[in-house]
Amino acid sequence: MSVKGLVTYRSAAASRxxxxxxxATYPSILRKKIKKHKLYxxxxxxxxIVGEQFVIEKIAPRKNLLVRPPVAxxxxxxxxMAxxxxxxxxxxxxxxxxxxxxxxxxxxxxxxxVDLADPQEVNRWKKxxxxxxxxxxxxxxxQEENLQKIKHYIQGNITIVAGPSGAGKSTLLSKLLGIELKIGEVSEKLGRGRHTTTAVTLYPADKNSFIADTPGFSKVEATYFMDKREVHRYFREFLRYRCKYSDCTHTNEPGCAVQEAVMRGEISCSRFKNYLKIMQFFWEKxxxxxKESRE
Structure with a gap:
């Protein structure tokens, strides 16, 4: 009898x-006719279910697929972020x-x-x-603060937890799920976390909610995923402004409403600095x- 399931574990050599x-969870294998398909x-x-194994006969179309971590x-x-x-x-x-x-x-x-940081600094970034x-x-x-609020965000979803190594992802997951996960210590010498996860696991938070324990990493570049000319579309606050040119990248074009908004203090200097760094562009102004911004 055909049954439906979700791939909740995938490594190079195994899946469940x-x-x-x-x-109920079973080790899984692909039916010979679909072995050429990638599984995530x-x-x-x-x-x-054949014996103690789940034999996969069909993979449903995906609505999205992340490359890093590889989750569909x-x-x-x-x-x-710590x-x-x-x-x-x-x-x-x-x-x-x-x-x-x-x-x-x-x-x-x-x-x-946040218990380790300056409360005013935390509040500034939050605002x-x-x-x-x-x-x-x-x-x-x-200290388990605000865990209930986070549980609300993962309800009924497949959720991933992203962020750099050492940020506390495994600790957070352990608290959310009530199980102990392997937690990597932050390297004091390097100032960054060690990689502690080598495979992707989706844990059931309830019958309709699954959450992934994923590898941490210390570097993510937006331009690895998209063309540099597209990046401006994914800084939300930029979309509030209309520039002279509809394809303005907010770098060297005349009549840039976003740069004007930065000069008026309507757009965060820290965000715009980071955007220009992604674009590898130097704005002399x-x-x-x-100069007087705290960001």
Whole structure:
């Protein structure tokens, strides 16, 4: 009898499927006729249980597919950024946000380890990203603050947890799921986290919600995912302004309403600096415009 399942574990050599009705999990193999197809965590599949294995006969069409981490059919993403240990990196966060906006997945920003940081600094960054339109949750994972709010965001979704190594993703997942996951210590010598995860696992939060424990990484570049000329479309606040030219990249074009908004203080200097860094463009007015800015 054919049954439906979700691929909840995928590594180079193995996979597992969880049944959607009972949450029972089985080692899985592809039926010979579809062995040429690639299989990813997050794939919805149909097949039959033969002995102790789930034999996959069909892979449903995907609504999206992330390359890093390799997960299909993602509904939401929690972007976890530590405020300390390692230090907060707004450039990395802005790359993450642009990438997920490009893919079409709305990110939720989690500022973690806030107990280690200056409260005023945390509040400043929180207000900035909320003003752009992002949902932001401040969290000390070890103290379990605001965990219920995060559970609301993952309800009924396939969710991934993204962010740099050492940001506290595994700690957060352990608290959300009530299970112990392997937690990587932050290297004091290198100031960044060690990679602790080698495969993608989707854990059931309930019958309708799954969340992925994914590898951490210290560098993400938006231009790896999209053409440089597209990046401006995925900085939300830029879309509020109409430039002289409809294809303005907000770098060297005349009549740029976005640059004018930066000069008026309507767009964050930190965000615009990060955008120009992504674009590898030097704007000679930037230092003067942002001289008195705290960002």
């Amino acid at each position: 499927v969880t049944l959607l009705d009972s949450l 965590a997050g794939d919805y599949v149909q097949g039959e 059919n993602v509904d939401s993403v929690l972007v976890v 405020m300390k240990s390692p230090n907060f990196d707004s450039y990395l966060l802005d790359n993450f946000l642009a990438v997920y906006e490009y893919i079409g997945i709305t990110p939720v920003i989690i500022f973690n380890k 900035l990203y909320e003003s752009i339109g992002y949902e932001v949750v401040t969290l000390s994972a070890l 930037l230092d003067t415009v942002c």
